[in-house]
Amino acid sequence: MQDAVTIAATPNAGRGAERLRAIWRNAFPFIVLGVAWEIAAWSGIFHHRLFPPLEEIAQTFVRLTLDGILPHHAFDTLLRLIAAFTLAAVAGVTIGVLMGRSRRMEDLLLPLVSILAPIPGLAYAPLFLLWFGLGNVSALLLVAVVSSFPVIFNSWTGVKAVKEIWLRSAQSMGADDQRLFRHVILPGALPYMLTGLRLGLAQAWRILVAVEMLASVTWGLGWLTFGAREFLNTDVMLAGIATIGMIGLALEKLVFEKIENYTVVRWGMVAE
Amino acid sequence: MSTITAETGIAAKPAPGVWRVRLRSWRRAATSILLAAAVYEALARAGIFAPALLPTIPTILKKLYAMLADGTMVWHASYTLYRVLFGFGLAMVVGIPLGILMARFKRVEDFFLPLVSALMPIPSFSLLPLFLLWFGIGNMTTILIVFYASTFPILFNTWSGVRSVNPLWLRAAGAMGADEHKLFWKVIIPGASPFIITGMRQGFLRSWIAVIGAEMIAASAWGLGWVIFDAKEFLSTDVMLASIIVIGFIGFVFERLVFGVLERKTVQRWGMVRAAKG
Numbered sequence: 001m002q003d004a005v006t007i008a009a010t011p012n013a014g015r016g017a018e019r020l021r022a023i024w025r026n027a028f029p030f031i032v033l034g035v036a037w038e039i040a041a042w043s044g045i046f047h048h049r050l051f052p053p054l055e056e057i058a059q060t061f062v063r064l065t066l067d068g069i070l071p072h073h074a075f076d077t078l079l080r081l082i083a084a085f086t087l088a089a090v091a092g093v094t095i096g097v098l099m100g101r102s103r104r105m106e107d108l109l110l111p112l113v114s115i116l117a118p119i120p121g122l123a124y125a126p127l128f129l130l131w132f133g134l135g136n137v138s139a140l141l142l143v144a145v146v147s148s149f150p151v152i153f154n155s156w157t158g159v160k161a162v163k164e165i166w167l168r169s170a171q172s173m174g175a176d177d178q179r180l181f182r183h184v185i186l187p188g189a190l191p192y193m194l195t196g197l198r199l200g201l202a203q204a205w206r207i208l209v210a211v212e213m214l215a216s217v218t219w220g221l222g223w224l225t226f227g228a229r230e231f232l233n234t235d236v237m238l239a240g241i242a243t244i245g246m247i248g249l250a251l252e253k254l255v256f257e258k259i260e261n262y263t264v265v266r267w268g269m270v271a272e
Numbered sequence: 273m274s275t276i277t278a279e280t281g282i283a284a285k286p287a288p289g290v291w292r293v294r295l296r297s298w299r300r301a302a303t304s305i306l307l308a309a310a311v312y313e314a315l316a317r318a319g320i321f322a323p324a325l326l327p328t329i330p331t332i333l334k335k336l337y338a339m340l341a342d343g344t345m346v347w348h349a350s351y352t353l354y355r356v357l358f359g360f361g362l363a364m365v366v367g368i369p370l371g372i373l374m375a376r377f378k379r380v381e382d383f384f385l386p387l388v389s390a391l392m393p394i395p396s397f398s399l400l401p402l403f404l405l406w407f408g409i410g411n412m413t414t415i416l417i418v419f420y421a422s423t424f425p426i427l428f429n430t431w432s433g434v435r436s437v438n439p440l441w442l443r444a445a446g447a448m449g450a451d452e453h454k455l456f457w458k459v460i461i462p463g464a465s466p467f468i469i470t471g472m473r474q475g476f477l478r479s480w481i482a483v484i485g486a487e488m489i490a491a492s493a494w495g496l497g498w499v500i501f502d503a504k505e506f507l508s509t510d511v512m513l514a515s516i517i518v519i520g521f522i523g524f525v526f527e528r529l530v531f532g533v534l535e536r537k538t539v540q541r542w543g544m545v546r547a548a549k550g
Binding site for chain 1: 300303304305382387389390391395396397400401402404478480497500504507509513515519523524527
């Protein structure tokens with residue numbers, strides 16, 4: 001797959017001209033978009049406060065970053081993402097493995113999981129807010145619950161996909177339960193689990209911003225952009241959106257693609 | 273399925289096991305759901321939590337019935353469906369042709385791919401405050417959020433689907449004298465269909481999430497997301513849970529019936545299932 005960042009990152013046998021062309025090719029659409037934005041902003045069709053020119057947004061971005069406000073918001077959002085995702089990963093893998101290993105657990109949990117998983121997690125948001133109050137607890141729990149479903153499903157599938165013959169041969173060679181789990185089941189199910197974790201993290205990231213808006217946490221990028229609306233600070237809002245986009249891109253490049261490459265390289269194609 | 277022979281009226285030897293297995297899994301599912309319901313009901317009746325926060329199942333069902341009977345729930349659902357289908361339709365109208373163009377023409381790809389990869393990681397909800405400022409509370413904002421949420425999966429999958437059409441088929445069809453038009457409708461579209469439908473599925477899933485979230489923040493009087501959020505003010509957890517049931521039901525219908533049928537009508541008829549997995 002090709003996209004902006006990988007193209008820019010491959011130096012193409014060190015030929016400078018080639019690289020410059022690639023950079024130009026990737027920058028060109030953004031320049032066109034930027035120019036269009038500037039024209040729209042300066043033409044006066046829209047109110048200046050609602051449609052600030054790029055340099056103003058950049059200025060705000062720099063100012064907020066130097067003040068430490070933007071980093072603080074970003075840090076809190078990331079912390080929330082990591083905390084919620086850790087919760088989801090631990091619970092999801094545990095439940096998924098239990099379902100994969102024990103027939104009874106599977107019978108008990110699978111119907112519930114299949115009913116609850118397709119309901120958009122945000123629909124639970126007001127309910128969680130009532131149960132756990134405004135703030136961090138609701139936000140964390142909600143994001144954790146929503147992102148645990150892909151983890152559960154994939155861990156379950158992964159454990160089920162471990163070949164019966166591997167289990168039996170390991171058992172006949174005298175592996176006890178613990179060994180069986182560590183050396184056969186876990187490695188066998190790992191590519192699926194990683195896929196589930198990747199999907200879960202992506203989902204957590206997508207709804208976290210909305211949850212922050214609804215749960216009125218004190219710091220967080222979602223709250224920053226939402227709060228800026230009250231004061232018509234469109235520049236602050238756009239600076240917040242830019243930061244959200246950058247974090248998203250970083251997650252995509254540094255986490256998701258790494259995991260994907262790792263699983264594909266290590267185990268061949270994930271899907272059979 | 274077991275067939276009943278016309279003459280005897282006796283079930284022909286039951287297609288071995290199928291029914292029994294299906295019955296067993298139904299029974300198990302029912303047991304598990306009943307068990308969960310019983311636990312919930314016990315918790316709700318135990319009085320540990322305020323009944324307003326944890327209503328009993330009969331209360332929820334009564335509320336659901338009442339809202340269905342007086343038509344409010346139907347209105348909420350129709351508003352939500354209108355927004356989601358409008359936004360999703362718009363996303364298809366933009367996403368599928370653009371994806372095809374990107375895959376067929378290098379120049380289009382060069383222009384749009386960097387933009388797409390920069391915009392895709394921005395969660396749609398982060399644009400919500402901005403759209404609220406620009407377009408105000410109401411349908412426009414919600415529809416645009418749905419559009420933003422579902423365009424990228426559709427676009428991206430269409431693009432990779434058309435790119436992955438076996439070049440051998442294209443050459444074979446060309447050699448047999450297919451013109452551009454035929455090539456497009458008879459080879460490229462069926463070949464890319466598994467990807468396009470996957471993209472539509474993902475896109476719909478995301479629009480369904482997006483519409484609920486956007487309605488909570490940006491709708492004024494109608495919509496399933498709005499009614500849930502509004503119910504918080506009055507501590508009407510029964511209304512919330514009744515709406516969640518409806519949301520889950522509609523999502524299920526779309527996923528299973530609409531996309532299931534669509535898949536059968538296109539992908540399977542064109543015999544593309546294996547190619548999708550390969």
